[in-house]
Amino acid sequence: MSNYTVVLYKDADGGYTAIVPALPGCVTEGDTLEETLTLAQEAIGLYLESAEAHNEEILEEAHPPVIATVEVEYPAKAALR
Numbered sequence: 901m902s903n904y905t906v907v908l909y910k911d912a913d914g915g916y917t918a919i920v921p922a923l924p925g926c927v928t929e930g931d932t933l934e935e936t937l938t939l940a941q942e943a944i945g946l947y948l949e950s951a952e953a954h955n956e957e958i959l960e961e962a963h964p965p966v967i968a969t970v971e972v973e974y975p976a977k978a979a980l981r
Contacts (some may be wrong), residue, residue, distance in 0.1 A: 922959055927971070
């Protein structure tokens with residue numbers, strides 16, 4: 901068993917997009933949070949199966965990513981010009 905971080909983004913249409921940072925290209929979408937997490941588990945499993953079948957390196961997440969939110973003042977964008 902391995903653990904992978906899944907980053908979830910709420911979509912404008914109400915669903916969710918899930919990205920697995922440790923597995924490049926491993927992305928899925930669902931209508932609810934629960935469905936998206938279930939689909940993410942399936943996507944990770946398929947990603948790892950494919951990597952093994954193609955004799956590719958099985959990537960593991962050594963250290964979970966740090967995800968943070970920063971506040972940026974909008975007029976600061978104009979100062980960059």
